[in-house]
Amino acid sequence: MQLNPLKNHIMTTTELNNYRQKQAIARKIESFANTDRWNNHSFFETAFNQFGKFINSIEKLDVFAAKVAETVNKSMNPYGQRVATVSNKQAWILACAAVENGIEF
Numbered sequence: 310m311q312l313n314p315l316k317n318h319i320m321t322t323t324e325l326n327n328y329r330q331k332q333a334i335a336r337k338i339e340s341f342a343n344t345d346r347w348n349n350h351s352f353f354e355t356a357f358n359q360f361g362k363f364i365n366s367i368e369k370l371d372v373f374a375a376k377v378a379e380t381v382n383k384s385m386n387p388y389g390q391r392v393a394t395v396s397n398k399q400a401w402i403l404a405c406a407a408v409e410n411g412i413e414f
Contacts, residue, residue, distance in 0.1 A: 334404035335397075335414055338363075342381075342395040357392050361385060363414045364393075367406055371397055374406030 320328065344356040364385070367378035377399050384394040395403075407414055 331401070331404045331408050334407050335400040337414060338403055339397070339399040341396060342391065342393040342400070343376070344392045346390055354387075357385070357387055359414075360392050361406070363402075363412070366412050367403055370406060370410055372406055372410075374402050377402045378406075 338360075341360040344353055346353045349356070361382075364378045364382050368375050368382065372394060381393050381395055381403070385392060404414070409413045
């Protein structure tokens, strides 16, 4: 009987910190993307600009996340109801790319 190495893996402090950082960035990505124009009108423009800068910095990378960022960028509309359309998986991919490449958000 073999044990599954992934189930018995204990995260090191660095791995745990990276995971937590990725989680926090993914939540922030979803939060900014879901900023509603009508309920948060004063914050909408700020969220749109900051989110756009972040997406553009990910698009410049030569990784799979650049394609995801390109898709998200296409969904951005400064006159739309929300900043962008982002799924949980897209947010996680973008967050992983940001942490691994030292991109601040």
